[in-house]
Amino acid sequence: MTGVTRWTGREAGLLRKAMRKTGKAFAELVGVNQRQIPRWEGRGETLELSLTNQAALDTLLSQASREIQLRFAALLTERAAVQHDARAEELLRRDSRTSKHPVDGKVMTLVEEGIYLSGPDNRSVWLDSFLIDVYPTTNEDYDRFVQATGHRPPQHWPDGRCPVTLTTHPVVWVTWHDATAYARWCGKALPTSRQWEKAARGPKGRVYPWGDEPTAAKANVAETGIDDTTPVSRYQSGVSPYGAFDMCGNVWEWCSTEETPGGGRYELKGSAFTSPFERAAPSLQNAANASMRDNDTGFRCVSES
DSSP states (O other): OOOOOOOOOHHHHHEEEETTTHHHHHHHTTSOTTTTTHOOOOOOOOOOOOOOOHHHHHHHHHHHHHHHHHHHHHHHHHHHHHHOHHHHHHTTTOGGGGGEOOOTTOOOEEEEEEEEETTTEEEEEEEEOOOEESSBBBHHHHHHHHHHOOOOOOTTTTGGSSOOGTTSSOSSSHHHHHHHHHHHHHTTTTOOOOHHHHHHHHHTTBTTTTBBSOGGGGOOOOOOOOOOOOOTTTTTGGTTTTTTOOSBBBSSEEEEEEESTSSSSSESSSOTSSOOOOOTTTTOOEEEEOOOOOTEEEOEEEOOO
C-alpha cells in the first residue's frame, strides 16, 4: 500500500488498532516508552511525531502483513468516507425521489428530464427522465439473479456461491454480456454513458459527484491504499447530486453505449479501486471489449421513470 505522508498521533493510533496490539506491545514494536502511546493518541492530529518515530512507523507498516495493511487503509479513510455534509444528508433523506424496483428490489433514484453539461468540454445535452440504481449491483443482488436463472456465477465465488463477506460489495468479474443479462432479467437496461454521467455529475457540470474539489478520500481509488472493493454504501460523502453512490471509484461500470458502432467495445464509467484518482472524473471516457471481465469491473442499471 502507499505510505503515510505525515504521521500524527491519529495515524499511529489507527496502525495500533489495525495491528490489534495493546499500547505496551505497540510501544515495544515502535521502540518508545509505553507511556508515549496514550499521549500520541490523545493528541491525535495536533501532534506530529518526530522524524525518528515516523521512520519507525514507516518500517512497521511496510513490514506488516497484507491483512494489517488493508485494515489500516480502511481505518485511515473511514472518517472521510462516511462523513456527511449538509448536501449528502439532504439527498439521503429524499424518500420521494427514490423507489424500490419490483424485480431485483434495488433502490432507484429519479434523474429528472432536462439539459445537463456533458463531457470535459461541458456541452449542453438534453436527456429524458430515468431511474438509476442508487448503488452498483452487489454480489448479493447478482446471486439472486444466478439462483433464478442458472446464469454462470462470477469466478471469484467459491463453489459458485456468493461469499458472505462480499454480499454488500459490487459484483465483479462480469462481462458486458453478463451485465446485460442481469438487466434483462429484472426488466431494466444498462445506462447509456450520458445517463450515467448525468446521474454522477448532476445538471450543472460539476467535476465530481460531490463538487469540484479533487478529494480522493471521498472515493475508493488507488490512492486510498485499500486495493480491493468496499461496501457500496461506504462513501456517503461522495454521493452524487441525485443520491447515487460510488459514481467515482470502487469499480468501473459497464454502459450500453458502444465506443464505435458495431465495434463490440462498450464504454465504462467511474474508475475503480485500481485507478489513480486522476481517472475518477465521470466525464472521462474508457471502453473495453464486451467479453472482458476483471476484478475491478461491475455495473448498475436504469429503467424508465
